[in-house]
Amino acid sequence: MRYVLALDQGTTSSRSILFDRRGHPVAVAQREFTQRFPQPGWVEHDADEIWATQRATIADVLAQAQAAPADLAAIGITNQRETTVLWDRRSGRPVAPAIVWQDRRTAEHCDRLRADGHEPLVARTTGLTLDPYFSATKLGWLLEHVADGRQRAERGDLAFGTIDSWLIWQLTGGQAHLTDVSNASRTMLLDLASGAWSAPMLELFGIPKACLPQLVPSSLAVADAPRALIDGRAVPITGIAGDQQAALFGQACFTPGMAKNTYGTGCFMLMNTGSAPLASQHRLLSTIAWDCGGRRYALEGSVFVAGAVVQWLRDGLGLIQRAADVEALAASVADAGGVYFVPAFTGLGSPHWDAYARGTIVGLTRGTTAAHLARAALESIAFQSADVLEAMQADAQRPLVELRVDGGATANELLMQFQADLLGVPVVRPAVTETTALGAAYLAGLGAGYWSSADELAAQWRAARRFEPGPGRAASVERRGEWARAVGRSRDWAR
Numbered sequence: 001m002r003y004v005l006a007l008d009q010g011t012t013s014s015r016s017i018l019f020d021r022r023g024h025p026v027a028v029a030q031r032e033f034t035q036r037f038p039q040p041g042w043v044e045h046d047a048d049e050i051w052a053t054q055r056a057t058i059a060d061v062l063a064q065a066q067a068a069p070a071d072l073a074a075i076g077i078t079n080q081r082e083t084t085v086l087w088d089r090r091s092g093r094p095v096a097p098a099i100v101w102q103d104r105r106t107a108e109h110c111d112r113l114r115a116d117g118h119e120p121l122v123a124r125t126t127g128l129t130l131d132p133y134f135s136a137t138k139l140g141w142l143l144e145h146v147a148d149g150r151q152r153a154e155r156g157d158l159a160f161g162t163i164d165s166w167l168i169w170q171l172t173g174g175q176a177h178l179t180d181v182s183n184a185s186r187t188m189l190l191d192l193a194s195g196a197w198s199a200p201m202l203e204l205f206g207i208p209k210a211c212l213p214q215l216v217p218s219s220l221a222v223a224d225a226p227r228a229l230i231d232g233r234a235v236p237i238t239g240i241a242g243d244q245q246a247a248l249f250g251q252a253c254f255t256p257g258m259a260k261n262t263y264g265t266g267c268f269m270l271m272n273t274g275s276a277p278l279a280s281q282h283r284l285l286s287t288i289a290w291d292c293g294g295r296r297y298a299l300e301g302s303v304f305v306a307g308a309v310v311q312w313l314r315d316g317l318g319l320i321q322r323a324a325d326v327e328a329l330a331a332s333v334a335d336a337g338g339v340y341f342v343p344a345f346t347g348l349g350s351p352h353w354d355a356y357a358r359g360t361i362v363g364l365t366r367g368t369t370a371a372h373l374a375r376a377a378l379e380s381i382a383f384q385s386a387d388v389l390e391a392m393q394a395d396a397q398r399p400l401v402e403l404r405v406d407g408g409a410t411a412n413e414l415l416m417q418f419q420a421d422l423l424g425v426p427v428v429r430p431a432v433t434e435t436t437a438l439g440a441a442y443l444a445g446l447g448a449g450y451w452s453s454a455d456e457l458a459a460q461w462r463a464a465r466r467f468e469p470g471p472g473r474a475a476s477v478e479r480r481g482e483w484a485r486a487v488g489r490s491r492d493w494a495r
Contacts, residue, residue, distance in 0.1 A: 001073035003065070004445045005235070006437035009054055009079040009163050010243065011100065011265040012311075016057035017434055018065050019441040021450070023460045025434050027067075029060030036097065041104035041346065041494070044097035047085045050163065051170045058230060069233035074222070075171075076239030076444030078246035078436050079163035081186045084138040086146065086211075087166070089159050092174050095146050098163075099138040102266075102304060102346040106137035107355035118204060125201055127185065127192040127277055127286030129353050133302070135162060136188035136205040143206070156210040162187065164240050165213045168226055171237065176226035178214040180240035181295065185288040190215075192277050192286060195295055216240070217291040219447040239444025243436050244268040245289050248298060250439030251404045251430065252461040254454050259392070259400055261385055262436065263409035265311075266349070267303035269388045271396060272296065282391035283351040292443060292454075299395055301350035301388030305359075306381045307409050309343040313377055319370045327412045330375035338363040340486035341376040344493075351391040352487070360490035381409065382419040383483045389423055402426045402466075406435040413467075420467040421476040431462040 003026065008015040015030040031053040036044040062068065082101035087094045099105070110130050113119070119130045128134055139160050143149040152158045161169065165179045184190045184197075189207060191198040195215070202209055216224070220238045227234035241249065244262060248270045251260040259271035270289065277286045277297045289298040310326050313319045320326050342348075344357035361376070393400055402425055409415055410429050420427040432438055445451040 008437040014054040016061040027065035029057040043100040074448035076440030078440035081242040106132040134188040153211040171228035219292040238447030246439030250435035263407035267306035305343040
């Protein structure tokens with residue numbers, strides 16, 4: 001068996017990637033799907049369209065590599081997290097649009113729970129902050145707004161899942177309803193310490209246990225794995241992880257204290273904290289990183305809008321034709337001209353957690369050009385990540401030696417250098433930048449015996465480029481104070 005197939009189901013596209021034994025991608029297929037914004041603050045996906053695009057990429061990547069299902073040792077799945085799907089078990093069809101992780105419609109529900117004093121219990125139990133970002137209040141909203149939703153869920157007629165569960169249900173023809181603990185730790189329904197569904201959280205959010213998926217490790221032995229049917233052949237699904245945890249694994253951050261930052265639609269920084277959860281004192285999240293022969297935990301800082309701000313420059317303003325054009329436009333000016341762009345389109349994540357913040361641009365003058373806006377947009381990604389890292393180092397009480405980075409925006413060398421200047425530590429881009437999919441492949445390959453150990457995987461990791469802090473560091477640090485003022489302007493705007 002020549003390959004491991006990784007399914008990388010993201011916020012804006014579905015991808016399939018074949019990896020060989022060296023951890024190199026040999027074929028990649030990608031298809032975008034529709035983003036829906038029915039009301040301000042609402043973001044929805046069509047779960048059927050997600051499955052259709054994911055299924056198409058499987059066929060595409062096999063054809064591209066001239067491979068057959070018999071060539072696959074295993075399948076690994078990684079996915080956009082927190083996005084909530086509710087479907088009918090008999091028909092296998094969604095009963096409502098999927099509510100995306102970016103969606104803010106349950107902000108007032110979270111406010112009421114917070115006012116009633118529930119936030120400390122939520123944080124102690126789940127490691128998360130009480131926020132509409134997570135799945136629990138999204139699922140509660142669906143159960144209230146789907147006809148007889150709660151009653152049908154209590155009878156076991158409806159199934160809830162994050163995107164991994166939805167894909168596994170479809171891949172197995174409705175034979176498997178499960179999720180791994182890394183995805184489950186993002187629902188606000190899991191007891192972080194025990195790794196089991198939390199009865200107090202189910203009661204607090206009004207969620208019937210009958211609709212929940214079975215919990216499994218992130219890396220499964222072949223004997224325990226569900227089987228995906230691809231062209232009539234059963235292929236074991238032996239790896240499952242939320243996208244950010246998968247990227248941490250793909251970056252070989254196996255030692256406590258190692259950290260990575262993924263620059264995708266959002267920005268997500270995770271630090272391995274070892275075999276026990278670490279409670280944050282600086283409004284970060286504690287999460288299960290993976291369960292691969294034992295649970296490992298991580299601290300996480302979540303930035304909701306990173307690469308999405310470049311998409312907005314392209315699609316919303318028409319300042320660029322392709323996302324890749326932003327670097328040249330931003331580099332055409334020496335600096336942002338005093339402009340600060342806080343891209344709080346869907347609120348602010350870590351460490352602010354303000355569901356009512358909104359996008360804000362300050363410092364505009366008659367001399368401001370499209371290039372200044374582009375540079376401010378790129379800098380906003382680095383500023384937000386610096387805020388997260390500062391909180392993370394304070395929680396972990398250890399300085400970061402280097403930051404491993406991945407995601408599409410790491411190709412932007414202007415951004416990476418500014419990030420290194422701002423953080424004061426090397427920013428390291430790996431030779432294989434498909435680390436999210438690679439992490440899912442690694443988890444699957446370990447379960448299937450395709451790779452022997454984490455040590456073998458760590459030995460495969462290679463750096464392609466190190467961005468060292470340069471002469472611009474002093475000026476970058478000084479500008480963080482102005483950035484903080486701009487963030488203050490964006491706060492609480494939509495309440």
